[in-house]
Amino acid sequence: MVVFVITQICLFWFLFQYRSTGKRKAYFLPHNNTIEKVWTIIPAIVLTVLVVFGFFTWQEITNSTDGKGESSINIDVTGHQFAWEFRYPGADGKLGRKDYHLTDANNILGVDFKDKNSFDDLKADTLVLPVNKSIRLNIFAQDVIHSVYMPHFRVQLNAVPGLPTFFRFTPTITTEEMRIRTGDSKFEYLLYCNKICGMAHYNMQRVVRVVSASEYSAWLATQKPYLTDGMKKELKMATTQEKKNLSQNRLALNN
Amino acid sequence: MSTLAVHDHGVAHHHEEGHDEHHHKATFLNTYVFSQDHKMIAKQFLITGITMAFLAMIMSILFRIQLAYPEKTFPLLHTLLGRFAPDGRISPDFYMSLVTIHGTIMVFFVLTAGLSGTFANLLIPLQVGARDMASPFVNMLSYWFFLIASVIMVSAFFVEKGPASGGWTIYPPLSALPKAMPGSGLGMTLWLISMVSFIGSSLMGGINYVSTVLNMRTKGMDLWKMPLTVWALFLTAILGVLAFPVLVAGVVLLIFDRSFGTSFYLSDIVLQGQVLPMEGGSPILFQHLFWFLGHPEVYIIIMPAMGISSEIISVNSRKPIFGYHAMVYSLIGIVVLSFIVWGHHMFVTGMNPFLGGVFMITTLIIAVPSAVKTFNWLATLWRGNIRFTPGMLFAIGMVSFFISGGLTGIYLGNAALDINLHDTYFVVAHFHLVMGSAAIFGMLAGVYHWFPKMFRRMMDEKLGYLHFWLTFIGAYLVFFPMHFMGLQGVPRRYYALTAFPSFNQWLSVNVFITWAAIVAGLAQVAFIYNFIHSIFWGKPTVQNPWNANTLEWDAHIEHIHGNWHGEIPTVYRWPYDYSKPGHDEDFIPQTVPLSHTMSSNIPSDFEDNAAGLEAQAKWAHTQKANEEVK
Numbered sequence: 001m002v003v004f005v006i007t008q009i010c011l012f013w014f015l016f017q018y019r020s021t022g023k024r025k026a027y028f029l030p031h032n033n034t035i036e037k038v039w040t041i042i043p044a045i046v047l048t049v050l051v052v053f054g055f056f057t058w059q060e061i062t063n064s065t066d067g068k069g070e071s072s073i074n075i076d077v078t079g080h081q082f083a084w085e086f087r088y089p090g091a092d093g094k095l096g097r098k099d100y101h102l103t104d105a106n107n108i109l110g111v112d113f114k115d116k117n118s119f120d121d122l123k124a125d126t127l128v129l130p131v132n133k134s135i136r137l138n139i140f141a142q143d144v145i146h147s148v149y150m151p152h153f154r155v156q157l158n159a160v161p162g163l164p165t166f167f168r169f170t171p172t173i174t175t176e177e178m179r180i181r182t183g184d185s186k187f188e189y190l191l192y193c194n195k196i197c198g199m200a201h202y203n204m205q206r207v208v209r210v211v212s213a214s215e216y217s218a219w220l221a222t223q224k225p226y227l228t229d230g231m232k233k234e235l236k237m238a239t240t241q242e243k244k245n246l247s248q249n250r251l252a253l254n255n
Numbered sequence: 256m257s258t259l260a261v262h263d264h265g266v267a268h269h270h271e272e273g274h275d276e277h278h279h280k281a282t283f284l285n286t287y288v289f290s291q292d293h294k295m296i297a298k299q300f301l302i303t304g305i306t307m308a309f310l311a312m313i314m315s316i317l318f319r320i321q322l323a324y325p326e327k328t329f330p331l332l333h334t335l336l337g338r339f340a341p342d343g344r345i346s347p348d349f350y351m352s353l354v355t356i357h358g359t360i361m362v363f364f365v366l367t368a369g370l371s372g373t374f375a376n377l378l379i380p381l382q383v384g385a386r387d388m389a390s391p392f393v394n395m396l397s398y399w400f401f402l403i404a405s406v407i408m409v410s411a412f413f414v415e416k417g418p419a420s421g422g423w424t425i426y427p428p429l430s431a432l433p434k435a436m437p438g439s440g441l442g443m444t445l446w447l448i449s450m451v452s453f454i455g456s457s458l459m460g461g462i463n464y465v466s467t468v469l470n471m472r473t474k475g476m477d478l479w480k481m482p483l484t485v486w487a488l489f490l491t492a493i494l495g496v497l498a499f500p501v502l503v504a505g506v507v508l509l510i511f512d513r514s515f516g517t518s519f520y521l522s523d524i525v526l527q528g529q530v531l532p533m534e535g536g537s538p539i540l541f542q543h544l545f546w547f548l549g550h551p552e553v554y555i556i557i558m559p560a561m562g563i564s565s566e567i568i569s570v571n572s573r574k575p576i577f578g579y580h581a582m583v584y585s586l587i588g589i590v591v592l593s594f595i596v597w598g599h600h601m602f603v604t605g606m607n608p609f610l611g612g613v614f615m616i617t618t619l620i621i622a623v624p625s626a627v628k629t630f631n632w633l634a635t636l637w638r639g640n641i642r643f644t645p646g647m648l649f650a651i652g653m654v655s656f657f658i659s660g661g662l663t664g665i666y667l668g669n670a671a672l673d674i675n676l677h678d679t680y681f682v683v684a685h686f687h688l689v690m691g692s693a694a695i696f697g698m699l700a701g702v703y704h705w706f707p708k709m710f711r712r713m714m715d716e717k718l719g720y721l722h723f724w725l726t727f728i729g730a731y732l733v734f735f736p737m738h739f740m741g742l743q744g745v746p747r748r749y750y751a752l753t754a755f756p757s758f759n760q761w762l763s764v765n766v767f768i769t770w771a772a773i774v775a776g777l778a779q780v781a782f783i784y785n786f787i788h789s790i791f792w793g794k795p796t797v798q799n800p801w802n803a804n805t806l807e808w809d810a811h812i813e814h815i816h817g818n819w820h821g822e823i824p825t826v827y828r829w830p831y832d833y834s835k836p837g838h839d840e841d842f843i844p845q846t847v848p849l850s851h852t853m854s855s856n857i858p859s860d861f862e863d864n865a866a867g868l869e870a871q872a873k874w875a876h877t878q879k880a881n882e883e884v885k
Binding site: 047108147157162190 | 677
């Protein structure tokens with residue numbers, strides 16, 4: 001900013017100061033190595049400082065493994081044309097595996113129910129987060145590239161089909177608190193798409209709500225499981241079929 | 256041979272070559288249409304470029320209207336655009352097409368071909384002292400491929416589902432799956448064909464520029480005597496020749512994915528509930544290939560503008576460019592570094608974060624040569640004797656925009672800050688200032704400055720000033736407020752901000768920006784009027800209207816095939832001897848031998864020229880003796 005002001009002022013001041021009078025001749029100054037070295041080295045030093053700070057901040061943000069004794073809440077975010085789907089882990093705190101081949105009208109995320117961890121997974125349409133708790137968003141896309149963008153949290157990462165990614169962050173201010181601070185009783189944190197993804201790209205948003213730990217567990221208890229009755233029916237057929245396969249395999253082994 | 260002695264070199268053997276143009280008859284077709292003369296090809300590039308620029312500008316005003324008045328209907332739009340604007344509002348699909356084609360045309364067709372194509376063709380042969388390009392025929396083909404590419408690009412507006420609409424960066428899978436959006440159908444196919452043809456044009460042009468500069472310089476014109484315009488255009492051509500083929504690779508693989516069922520860029524896709532069979536590809540691969548060209552591309556755009564501005568600022572400050580060698584080395588530095596910074600477009604794509612750190616470092620290093628160039632321009636102006644021609648004003652505007660946009664680049668180049676700013680209006684503001692406005696100002700500066708060379712007439716200065724001030728202020732009013740929108744997290748490429756109550760506050764800003772854009776757009780009408788009127792009825796020019804040193808002002812005003820009657824002049828000095836102390840005029844053209852300017856020579860003029868230095872010492876001695884006698 002300072003540099004901006006100084007250089008722009010120099011530019012226009014020089015123009016004003018040295019406009020042609022028709023009498024004077026310009027000062028013949030082809031080069032001056034000292035001053036050229038000065039203004040190569042000073043930007044180099046300034047930029048080095050910026051790089052070092054930037055590099056460490058970047059490391060801190062992207063170094064996202066849990067430390068000892070820490071555990072982040074895992075939440076799946078999946079983007080498709082034109083909505084975001086959230087999947088929360090149930091009581092076991094673990095999300096079940098997914099396989100995109102299994103996607104159909106009931107199982108829109110393609111959750112793999114061979115993995116028992118998936119049985120208690122929950123479905124939500126608001127991203128509710130407990131305050132001051134480390135959150136790990138697992139980011140997926142189904143059709144084209146989307147981008148999970150939550151500017152209030154300084155969170156952004158693209159959702160790329162075929163490339164699962166994650167972003168770890170910790171919300172520090174609850175929605176209630178923000179409403180008081182901004183003086184806007186309707187304030188909501190938002191998560192929206194920030195990578196061109198098609199016709200309704202401009203309206204692909206979900207509300208993010210940061211709440212206290214107790215409110216969070218109360219909310220979580222009211223959420224519906226991902227495994228609906230319809231799916232259970234389908235699944236039972238699948239499991240019986242599997243058993244058959246399994247016994248056949250055993251027979252084969254016995255032979 | 257000493258530089259002092261060469262000015263009387265051989266005369267006869269160039270004669271035949273010089274009268275080459277009498278061998279074939281000049282018809283309308285081979286003079287104006289299938290011309291192989293570099294000056295005519297330059298004009299063809301310029302006029303095609305300006306036409307494309309106007310189309311792209313009209314597109315930008317159309318989508319600005321939608322952004323400013325998202326709820327309003329304009330029946331006129333329906334009349335003009337038909338199904339693209341049902342009931343008077345631009346449809347979301349067409350909005351996307353507009354931003355996509357606006358970006359594509361401006362980046363490639365105006366600021367790459369329109370800028371490099373025009374000025375490399377015009378200036379390289381004239382400023383290095385050559386009769387034409389190394390291969391005039393390939394040069395002509397280069398223009399025709401460009402024209403074909405332009406026609407195909409624009410023709411996409413006439414297909415049913417509209418032109419490509421996945422953004423000018425055409426990231427797959429969006430661009431690879433015709434079902435993902437209407438523009439990814441035939442419109443996208445046409446985009447890809449057009450780009451392949453465009454790259455063909457750009458390669459033929461680039462190879463020609465490089466070989467002309469390396470092989471066809473006149474006597475005495477060593478590399479360190481070339482004007483900065485030629486240096487910039489030469490290095491731009493090298494950059495283009497090395498970078499563009501990578502985009503062809505990316506585009507061809509995309510064509511395969513679209514039309515032949517391969518999966519280079521596709522994997523794990525469920526589109527509209529349907530599981531697609533592609534597996535194993537990576538959409539990120541395309542981004543790497545695209546930005547491996549894409550980042551050098553922004554320097555392909557800005558470097559000619561830098562060269563043109565350096566030359567014009569020096570001529571009109573009546574002062575040598577400050578730090579000529581530093582200017583060249585910083586250009587070379589930019590060329591080399593520009594190949595290793597592409598990843599800063601991809602910090603938040605999910606690319607390995609370690610790579611993000613590396614690209615952040617290289618990106619901030621490239622800011623150093625840019626800073627050096629800026630300081631050198633300022634130092635050139637310092638204590639100059641400045642003439643404000645319209646060309647000079649535009650060159651100064653280019654410096655101003657380059658500073659404003661360059662500084663925000665330091666924020667964006669920082670991976671940690673980019674997390675929040677990526678793909679917001681902050682980015683839009685940044686690149687529109689640093690490569691959009693700056694490069695277009697460089698191009699306009701060049702048009703005003705070399706118009707007399709191209710059309711043998713002068714442009715009207717008053718209209719030039721009007722054009723400059725309206726455009727300069729307009730561009731700042733359009734792009735400056737966008738920084739603040741971006742800082743608040745307003746994403747680019749949104750059809751309307753109405754879906755977000757928190758963005759309502761930006762609506763009035765959007766109205767303001769749109770009106771600023773319309774005024775700046777109208778200012779271009781002043782330019783186009785001036786341009787066309789001056790071609791036919793402008794004041795005829797004199798041989799050297801700006802009292803400049805470079806070789807092109809020594810060539811004949813009348814356009815002849817081969818540029819110079821008789822032999823090509825020899826060059827004796829660098830192009831920036833302005834206001835040299837001891838000389839009676841404030842400029843000394845490159846063709847004036849040192850032996851004619853004994854009173855103003857300085858020791859550094861005689862590097863590697865011992866005989867010359869000796870002669871100069873002798874002259875100084877006699878001079879002294881004469882004075883003593885008096």
